[in-house]
Amino acid sequence: MTRTADIIVIGGGIAGASAAAEIAADGAKVLLLEMERQPGYHATGRSAAMYEPIEGPALVCALTRASGPFLESPPAGFAEASLLSPRGVLMLGYAGDEARLAAAEQAGFAVVDMAFARARLPIVKSAGVIAVLWDGLAQDIDVDALHAGRLRVLRRAGGTVITDSAVRRGQRVDGIWRLETAAGHYEAPIVVAAAGAWSDLVAQSCGVRPVGLQPKRRSAAILAGPTGMAVQHWPEILPADIGFYCKPMGGKLMLSPAEEDPMEPHDAWADDLRLAEAAERLEATLEMRVSRLERTWGGLRTFAPDGLPVVGFDPEVDGFFWLAGQGGYGIQTSPALSRVAAALVAGKAIPDDMVGAGIDARRMSPARFR
Numbered sequence: 001m002t003r004t005a006d007i008i009v010i011g012g013g014i015a016g017a018s019a020a021a022e023i024a025a026d027g028a029k030v031l032l033l034e035m036e037r038q039p040g041y042h043a044t045g046r047s048a049a050m051y052e053p054i055e056g057p058a059l060v061c062a063l064t065r066a067s068g069p070f071l072e073s074p075p076a077g078f079a080e081a082s083l084l085s086p087r088g089v090l091m092l093g094y095a096g097d098e099a100r101l102a103a104a105e106q107a108g109f110a111v112v113d114m115a116f117a118r119a120r121l122p123i124v125k126s127a128g129v130i131a132v133l134w135d136g137l138a139q140d141i142d143v144d145a146l147h148a149g150r151l152r153v154l155r156r157a158g159g160t161v162i163t164d165s166a167v168r169r170g171q172r173v174d175g176i177w178r179l180e181t182a183a184g185h186y187e188a189p190i191v192v193a194a195a196g197a198w199s200d201l202v203a204q205s206c207g208v209r210p211v212g213l214q215p216k217r218r219s220a221a222i223l224a225g226p227t228g229m230a231v232q233h234w235p236e237i238l239p240a241d242i243g244f245y246c247k248p249m250g251g252k253l254m255l256s257p258a259e260e261d262p263m264e265p266h267d268a269w270a271d272d273l274r275l276a277e278a279a280e281r282l283e284a285t286l287e288m289r290v291s292r293l294e295r296t297w298g299g300l301r302t303f304a305p306d307g308l309p310v311v312g313f314d315p316e317v318d319g320f321f322w323l324a325g326q327g328g329y330g331i332q333t334s335p336a337l338s339r340v341a342a343a344l345v346a347g348k349a350i351p352d353d354m355v356g357a358g359i360d361a362r363r364m365s366p367a368r369f370r
Protein backbone atom coordinates (compact mmCIF):
# COMPACT_ATOMS: atom_id res chain seq x y z
CA MET A 1 0.00 0.00 0.00
CA THR A 2 1.24 3.49 -0.83
CA ARG A 3 0.50 6.41 1.49
CA THR A 4 0.22 9.88 0.07
CA ALA A 5 0.78 13.39 1.44
CA ASP A 6 1.27 16.96 0.27
CA ILE A 7 4.78 17.08 1.71
CA ILE A 8 7.12 14.34 2.89
CA VAL A 9 9.84 15.39 5.32
CA ILE A 10 12.81 13.01 5.48
CA GLY A 11 14.47 13.06 8.91
CA GLY A 12 12.96 13.45 12.37
CA GLY A 13 15.68 15.48 14.11
CA ILE A 14 15.10 19.05 15.18
CA ALA A 15 15.24 20.34 11.58
CA GLY A 16 12.71 17.90 10.15
CA ALA A 17 10.40 17.95 13.17
CA SER A 18 10.34 21.78 13.30
CA ALA A 19 9.79 22.22 9.56
CA ALA A 20 7.13 19.48 9.47
CA ALA A 21 5.25 21.16 12.34
CA GLU A 22 5.41 24.61 10.69
CA ILE A 23 4.32 23.22 7.29
CA ALA A 24 1.44 21.22 8.83
CA ALA A 25 0.28 24.30 10.74
CA ASP A 26 -0.18 25.94 7.31
CA GLY A 27 -2.74 23.26 6.45
CA ALA A 28 -0.65 20.84 4.37
CA LYS A 29 -0.84 17.07 4.90
CA VAL A 30 2.63 16.14 6.15
CA LEU A 31 4.37 12.77 6.52
CA LEU A 32 7.62 12.67 8.46
CA LEU A 33 9.85 9.67 7.74
CA GLU A 34 12.59 8.77 10.24
CA MET A 35 15.01 5.88 9.72
CA GLU A 36 15.60 5.23 13.43
CA ARG A 37 13.17 3.85 16.00
CA GLN A 38 13.31 7.18 17.78
CA PRO A 39 13.37 10.65 16.20
CA GLY A 40 16.18 12.72 17.69
CA TYR A 41 18.54 9.73 17.99
CA HIS A 42 21.38 11.42 16.04
CA ALA A 43 22.76 15.01 16.27
CA THR A 44 19.64 16.44 17.92
CA GLY A 45 19.87 14.15 20.93
CA ARG A 46 23.63 14.66 21.31
CA SER A 47 24.10 18.44 21.43
CA ALA A 48 25.43 20.77 24.12
CA ALA A 49 21.99 22.42 24.16
CA MET A 50 23.34 25.96 23.97
CA TYR A 51 21.74 29.13 22.61
CA GLU A 52 24.60 31.46 21.63
CA PRO A 53 23.43 34.44 19.58
CA ILE A 54 26.95 35.85 19.05
CA GLU A 55 28.48 32.58 17.93
CA GLY A 56 29.10 31.68 14.26
CA PRO A 57 28.85 33.47 10.89
CA ALA A 58 26.73 36.67 10.76
CA LEU A 59 23.81 34.91 9.02
CA VAL A 60 23.79 32.18 11.67
CA CYS A 61 23.79 34.85 14.41
CA ALA A 62 20.81 36.52 12.71
CA LEU A 63 18.97 33.17 12.53
CA THR A 64 19.75 32.51 16.20
CA ARG A 65 18.56 35.95 17.31
CA ALA A 66 15.40 35.55 15.22
CA SER A 67 14.79 32.22 16.98
CA GLY A 68 15.06 33.79 20.44
CA PRO A 69 11.44 34.95 20.85
CA PHE A 70 10.06 31.45 20.09
CA LEU A 71 12.45 29.80 22.54
CA GLU A 72 11.89 32.45 25.19
CA SER A 73 8.07 32.39 24.94
CA PRO A 74 6.93 29.27 23.11
CA PRO A 75 3.37 29.45 21.75
CA ALA A 76 0.47 28.32 23.97
CA GLY A 77 0.15 24.55 24.08
CA PHE A 78 3.79 24.05 23.06
CA ALA A 79 5.58 24.19 26.39
CA GLU A 80 4.58 25.50 29.80
CA ALA A 81 7.57 27.79 30.31
CA SER A 82 10.52 29.33 28.50
CA LEU A 83 12.74 26.81 26.74
CA LEU A 84 15.77 28.95 27.66
CA SER A 85 17.52 29.29 31.00
CA PRO A 86 20.51 31.48 31.95
CA ARG A 87 24.00 30.06 31.45
CA GLY A 88 26.66 32.50 30.14
CA VAL A 89 30.05 31.67 28.65
CA LEU A 90 33.33 32.56 30.33
CA MET A 91 36.21 32.78 27.85
CA LEU A 92 39.78 32.61 29.18
CA GLY A 93 42.64 33.96 27.11
CA TYR A 94 46.31 33.01 27.44
CA ALA A 95 49.52 34.25 25.80
CA GLY A 96 49.20 33.79 22.05
CA ASP A 97 45.41 34.21 22.09
CA GLU A 98 45.46 37.98 21.39
CA ALA A 99 43.91 37.77 17.90
CA ARG A 100 41.25 35.29 19.06
CA LEU A 101 40.35 37.50 22.01
CA ALA A 102 40.02 40.54 19.74
CA ALA A 103 37.71 38.56 17.41
CA ALA A 104 35.56 37.40 20.35
CA GLU A 105 35.31 40.97 21.65
CA GLN A 106 34.36 42.13 18.18
CA ALA A 107 31.62 39.44 18.11
CA GLY A 108 30.12 40.80 21.33
CA PHE A 109 31.94 39.23 24.29
CA ALA A 110 32.36 41.73 27.16
CA VAL A 111 35.74 42.28 28.83
CA VAL A 112 35.59 41.26 32.51
CA ASP A 113 38.21 40.23 35.08
CA MET A 114 39.23 37.30 37.31
CA ALA A 115 37.07 38.56 40.20
CA PHE A 116 34.03 38.40 37.87
CA ALA A 117 35.07 34.92 36.75
CA ARG A 118 35.60 33.63 40.30
CA ALA A 119 32.24 35.00 41.45
CA ARG A 120 30.59 32.70 38.92
CA LEU A 121 33.07 29.81 38.90
CA PRO A 122 34.98 29.79 42.20
CA ILE A 123 37.53 27.15 41.18
CA VAL A 124 38.83 28.84 38.03
CA LYS A 125 42.65 29.13 38.01
CA SER A 126 44.23 32.48 37.21
CA ALA A 127 47.72 31.22 36.28
CA GLY A 128 48.65 32.40 32.79
CA VAL A 129 45.30 34.09 32.13
CA ILE A 130 45.83 37.38 30.23
CA ALA A 131 42.15 38.23 29.62
CA VAL A 132 38.67 37.11 30.65
CA LEU A 133 35.67 37.64 28.37
CA TRP A 134 31.98 37.08 29.06
CA ASP A 135 29.01 36.22 26.86
CA GLY A 136 26.00 36.91 29.08
CA LEU A 137 23.52 36.23 26.25
CA ALA A 138 24.34 32.52 26.09
CA GLN A 139 21.59 30.32 27.53
CA ASP A 140 20.70 26.64 27.84
CA ILE A 141 17.97 25.25 25.59
CA ASP A 142 15.57 22.55 26.79
CA VAL A 143 16.14 20.48 23.64
CA ASP A 144 13.92 17.56 24.69
CA ALA A 145 10.95 19.86 25.30
CA LEU A 146 11.61 21.72 22.03
CA HIS A 147 11.82 18.54 19.95
CA ALA A 148 8.90 16.79 21.68
CA GLY A 149 6.83 19.98 21.35
CA ARG A 150 7.44 20.08 17.60
CA LEU A 151 6.37 16.44 17.15
CA ARG A 152 3.27 17.03 19.30
CA VAL A 153 2.25 20.10 17.26
CA LEU A 154 2.83 18.16 14.04
CA ARG A 155 0.56 15.31 15.16
CA ARG A 156 -2.11 17.73 16.43
CA ALA A 157 -2.13 19.38 13.01
CA GLY A 158 -2.88 16.00 11.41
CA GLY A 159 0.71 15.11 10.49
CA THR A 160 2.08 11.57 10.76
CA VAL A 161 5.46 10.41 12.05
CA ILE A 162 6.67 7.07 10.72
CA THR A 163 9.79 5.66 12.36
CA ASP A 164 11.99 2.75 11.18
CA SER A 165 11.44 4.08 7.67
CA ALA A 166 14.82 4.80 6.07
CA VAL A 167 14.30 6.30 2.62
CA ARG A 168 16.20 4.06 0.21
CA ARG A 169 15.22 5.45 -3.17
CA GLY A 170 13.12 8.24 -4.59
CA GLN A 171 11.84 8.82 -8.08
CA ARG A 172 9.78 11.65 -9.48
CA VAL A 173 7.15 10.49 -11.93
CA ASP A 174 4.48 12.79 -13.41
CA GLY A 175 5.19 15.48 -10.82
CA ILE A 176 4.99 13.11 -7.84
CA TRP A 177 7.86 11.80 -5.72
CA ARG A 178 7.64 8.06 -5.04
CA LEU A 179 9.74 7.08 -2.04
CA GLU A 180 10.73 3.53 -1.27
CA THR A 181 11.51 3.04 2.42
CA ALA A 182 12.17 0.25 4.87
CA ALA A 183 8.54 0.65 6.02
CA GLY A 184 6.71 0.93 2.70
CA HIS A 185 6.03 3.33 -0.16
CA TYR A 186 5.10 6.99 0.15
CA GLU A 187 4.16 9.65 -2.39
CA ALA A 188 4.00 13.44 -2.42
CA PRO A 189 4.74 16.24 -4.88
CA ILE A 190 7.38 17.72 -2.55
CA VAL A 191 10.07 16.10 -0.41
CA VAL A 192 12.10 17.95 2.22
CA ALA A 193 15.56 16.51 2.86
CA ALA A 194 16.20 17.19 6.55
CA ALA A 195 18.35 14.12 7.09
CA GLY A 196 21.26 15.83 8.87
CA ALA A 197 24.58 14.15 8.03
CA TRP A 198 22.76 11.90 5.53
CA SER A 199 21.16 14.70 3.47
CA ASP A 200 23.58 14.39 0.53
CA LEU A 201 23.03 10.62 0.49
CA VAL A 202 19.25 11.10 0.55
CA ALA A 203 19.62 13.53 -2.38
CA GLN A 204 21.68 11.02 -4.35
CA SER A 205 19.15 8.27 -3.70
CA CYS A 206 16.58 10.62 -5.28
CA GLY A 207 18.79 11.33 -8.31
CA VAL A 208 19.69 14.82 -7.01
CA ARG A 209 23.29 16.05 -7.06
CA PRO A 210 24.83 16.45 -3.58
CA VAL A 211 25.76 19.96 -2.36
CA GLY A 212 28.98 18.83 -0.67
CA LEU A 213 27.95 18.47 2.97
CA GLN A 214 30.71 17.46 5.40
CA PRO A 215 29.78 15.81 8.69
CA LYS A 216 32.32 16.54 11.45
CA ARG A 217 32.50 14.51 14.61
CA ARG A 218 32.41 16.10 18.06
CA SER A 219 32.90 14.03 21.23
CA ALA A 220 31.40 14.70 24.64
CA ALA A 221 31.33 13.21 28.12
CA ILE A 222 29.53 13.60 31.43
CA LEU A 223 31.58 13.76 34.62
CA ALA A 224 30.90 14.59 38.24
CA GLY A 225 31.71 18.07 39.52
CA PRO A 226 34.05 18.55 42.51
CA THR A 227 32.71 16.85 45.65
CA GLY A 228 30.37 19.00 47.68
CA MET A 229 30.05 21.75 45.06
CA ALA A 230 26.78 22.62 43.35
CA VAL A 231 27.73 23.17 39.73
CA GLN A 232 24.35 23.76 38.08
CA HIS A 233 24.67 27.55 37.93
CA TRP A 234 28.25 27.64 36.69
CA PRO A 235 28.77 29.20 33.26
CA GLU A 236 30.25 27.35 30.31
CA ILE A 237 34.03 27.62 30.41
CA LEU A 238 35.81 28.05 27.09
CA PRO A 239 39.47 28.78 26.41
CA ALA A 240 39.95 31.33 23.62
CA ASP A 241 41.58 28.69 21.37
CA ILE A 242 38.41 26.56 21.75
CA GLY A 243 40.56 23.55 22.60
CA PHE A 244 37.70 22.27 24.79
CA TYR A 245 34.59 23.45 26.57
CA CYS A 246 32.81 22.40 29.73
CA LYS A 247 29.34 23.29 31.00
CA PRO A 248 26.84 22.06 33.57
CA MET A 249 24.34 19.50 32.33
CA GLY A 250 21.78 17.68 34.48
CA GLY A 251 23.56 18.60 37.74
CA LYS A 252 26.91 17.28 36.43
CA LEU A 253 29.46 18.61 33.94
CA MET A 254 29.57 18.05 30.19
CA LEU A 255 33.05 18.15 28.68
CA SER A 256 33.87 18.30 24.97
CA PRO A 257 37.22 18.48 23.17
CA ALA A 258 35.38 20.65 20.58
CA GLU A 259 37.01 18.72 17.75
CA GLU A 260 35.86 18.93 14.14
CA ASP A 261 37.03 15.67 12.58
CA PRO A 262 35.61 15.03 9.09
CA MET A 263 33.65 11.75 8.93
CA GLU A 264 31.29 9.83 6.70
CA PRO A 265 27.68 9.82 7.98
CA HIS A 266 27.41 7.13 10.66
CA ASP A 267 26.21 6.45 14.21
CA ALA A 268 29.05 8.45 15.78
CA TRP A 269 30.86 7.58 18.99
CA ALA A 270 33.36 9.48 21.15
CA ASP A 271 37.11 9.73 20.56
CA ASP A 272 38.47 8.66 23.97
CA LEU A 273 41.96 10.07 23.36
CA ARG A 274 40.62 13.53 22.57
CA LEU A 275 38.38 13.35 25.64
CA ALA A 276 41.40 12.46 27.80
CA GLU A 277 43.25 15.51 26.40
CA ALA A 278 40.23 17.71 27.12
CA ALA A 279 40.09 16.36 30.69
CA GLU A 280 43.76 17.30 31.13
CA ARG A 281 43.09 20.83 29.90
CA LEU A 282 40.07 21.09 32.20
CA GLU A 283 42.28 20.14 35.15
CA ALA A 284 44.76 22.84 34.09
CA THR A 285 41.95 25.42 33.96
CA LEU A 286 39.93 24.56 37.09
CA GLU A 287 40.94 23.42 40.60
CA MET A 288 39.52 19.93 40.14
CA ARG A 289 40.50 16.37 39.25
CA VAL A 290 38.73 14.34 36.62
CA SER A 291 38.74 10.82 38.00
CA ARG A 292 36.21 9.20 35.67
CA LEU A 293 34.07 9.96 32.63
CA GLU A 294 30.64 8.60 33.55
CA ARG A 295 29.21 8.53 30.03
CA THR A 296 30.61 9.46 26.62
CA TRP A 297 29.09 10.06 23.20
CA GLY A 298 29.86 11.43 19.77
CA GLY A 299 27.74 13.35 17.34
CA LEU A 300 28.02 14.75 13.83
CA ARG A 301 27.84 18.47 13.07
CA THR A 302 27.23 18.78 9.34
CA PHE A 303 28.52 21.75 7.33
CA ALA A 304 28.04 23.01 3.78
CA PRO A 305 31.27 24.13 2.04
CA ASP A 306 30.66 27.80 3.06
CA GLY A 307 29.49 26.98 6.59
CA LEU A 308 25.97 28.33 6.04
CA PRO A 309 22.70 26.35 6.10
CA VAL A 310 21.28 24.97 2.86
CA VAL A 311 17.58 25.83 2.65
CA GLY A 312 15.49 25.92 -0.51
CA PHE A 313 14.33 24.03 -3.58
CA ASP A 314 17.01 22.36 -5.65
CA PRO A 315 17.33 24.36 -8.87
CA GLU A 316 17.92 21.24 -10.99
CA VAL A 317 15.25 18.78 -9.79
CA ASP A 318 11.63 19.78 -9.21
CA GLY A 319 10.04 19.31 -5.81
CA PHE A 320 13.25 18.49 -3.91
CA PHE A 321 13.74 20.87 -0.97
CA TRP A 322 16.95 21.07 1.10
CA LEU A 323 17.03 21.76 4.85
CA ALA A 324 20.55 20.83 5.89
CA GLY A 325 24.04 22.08 6.79
CA GLN A 326 23.15 23.63 10.16
CA GLY A 327 26.62 22.77 11.52
CA GLY A 328 26.88 23.37 15.26
CA TYR A 329 23.84 25.64 15.36
CA GLY A 330 20.90 23.47 14.31
CA ILE A 331 19.05 23.60 17.63
CA GLN A 332 19.40 27.31 18.29
CA THR A 333 18.44 28.27 14.72
CA SER A 334 15.59 25.77 14.29
CA PRO A 335 12.69 28.15 15.06
CA ALA A 336 13.80 30.66 12.39
CA LEU A 337 14.98 28.07 9.85
CA SER A 338 11.72 26.11 10.06
CA ARG A 339 9.63 29.24 9.44
CA VAL A 340 11.84 30.18 6.47
CA ALA A 341 11.57 26.61 5.15
CA ALA A 342 7.77 26.47 5.56
CA ALA A 343 7.36 29.75 3.64
CA LEU A 344 9.66 28.67 0.81
CA VAL A 345 8.07 25.20 0.55
CA ALA A 346 4.70 26.94 0.12
CA GLY A 347 6.17 29.16 -2.60
CA LYS A 348 5.82 32.26 -0.41
CA ALA A 349 8.28 35.01 0.53
CA ILE A 350 9.96 34.53 3.89
CA PRO A 351 8.17 36.26 6.82
CA ASP A 352 8.74 40.02 7.23
CA ASP A 353 10.23 39.65 10.70
CA MET A 354 12.86 37.28 9.27
CA VAL A 355 13.76 39.82 6.57
CA GLY A 356 13.86 42.50 9.27
CA ALA A 357 16.25 40.31 11.27
CA GLY A 358 18.70 40.39 8.34
CA ILE A 359 17.93 36.92 6.96
CA ASP A 360 18.43 36.66 3.21
CA ALA A 361 17.04 33.36 1.89
CA ARG A 362 19.14 33.62 -1.28
CA ARG A 363 22.30 33.17 0.79
CA MET A 364 20.97 29.79 1.96
CA SER A 365 19.78 28.57 -1.43
CA PRO A 366 21.28 25.30 -2.75
CA ALA A 367 21.63 27.18 -6.07
CA ARG A 368 24.93 28.60 -4.73
CA PHE A 369 26.52 25.17 -5.19
CA ARG A 370 25.30 24.63 -8.77
Ligand SMILES: Cc1cc2nc3c(=O)[nH]c(=O)nc-3n(C[C@H](O)[C@H](O)[C@H](O)COP(=O)(O)OP(=O)(O)OC[C@H]3O[C@@H](n4cnc5c(N)ncnc54)[C@H](O)[C@@H]3O)c2cc1C
Pocket residue numbers: 010011012013014015016033034035036039040041042043044045046047048049050051165166167168194195196197198199202218219220256298299300301302324326327328329330331332333
Ligand atom coordinates in the same frame (compact mmCIF):
# COMPACT_ATOMS: atom_id res chain seq x y z
C1 LIG B 1 28.46 17.48 20.51
C2 LIG B 1 27.51 18.41 19.80
C3 LIG B 1 27.19 19.63 20.38
C4 LIG B 1 26.28 20.50 19.75
N1 LIG B 1 25.90 21.62 20.41
C5 LIG B 1 24.97 22.42 19.86
C6 LIG B 1 24.48 23.55 20.59
O1 LIG B 1 24.90 23.80 21.72
N2 LIG B 1 23.52 24.33 20.01
C7 LIG B 1 23.04 24.07 18.75
O2 LIG B 1 22.19 24.81 18.27
N3 LIG B 1 23.48 22.99 18.05
C8 LIG B 1 24.42 22.17 18.58
N4 LIG B 1 24.86 21.08 17.88
C9 LIG B 1 24.39 20.88 16.50
C10 LIG B 1 22.99 20.32 16.45
O3 LIG B 1 22.92 19.17 17.28
C11 LIG B 1 22.65 19.98 14.99
O4 LIG B 1 22.88 21.10 14.17
C12 LIG B 1 21.19 19.59 14.85
O5 LIG B 1 20.82 18.60 15.78
C13 LIG B 1 20.93 19.07 13.45
O6 LIG B 1 19.60 18.64 13.39
P1 LIG B 1 19.10 17.78 12.18
O7 LIG B 1 17.65 17.52 12.40
O8 LIG B 1 19.51 18.45 10.91
O9 LIG B 1 19.97 16.43 12.24
P2 LIG B 1 19.72 15.09 13.05
O10 LIG B 1 19.32 15.35 14.45
O11 LIG B 1 20.92 14.25 12.84
O12 LIG B 1 18.48 14.48 12.34
C14 LIG B 1 18.53 13.92 11.05
C15 LIG B 1 17.63 12.71 11.05
O13 LIG B 1 17.51 12.18 9.72
C16 LIG B 1 17.37 10.79 9.86
N5 LIG B 1 17.72 10.18 8.56
C17 LIG B 1 18.93 10.12 7.98
N6 LIG B 1 18.85 9.46 6.80
C18 LIG B 1 17.56 9.10 6.65
C19 LIG B 1 16.87 8.39 5.62
N7 LIG B 1 17.49 7.91 4.53
N8 LIG B 1 15.55 8.18 5.78
C20 LIG B 1 14.88 8.64 6.89
N9 LIG B 1 15.52 9.32 7.90
C21 LIG B 1 16.83 9.55 7.75
C22 LIG B 1 18.34 10.43 10.97
O14 LIG B 1 18.03 9.18 11.56
C23 LIG B 1 18.16 11.60 11.92
O15 LIG B 1 17.22 11.32 12.94
C24 LIG B 1 25.74 20.17 18.47
C25 LIG B 1 26.08 18.96 17.88
C26 LIG B 1 26.95 18.08 18.52
C27 LIG B 1 27.26 16.76 17.87
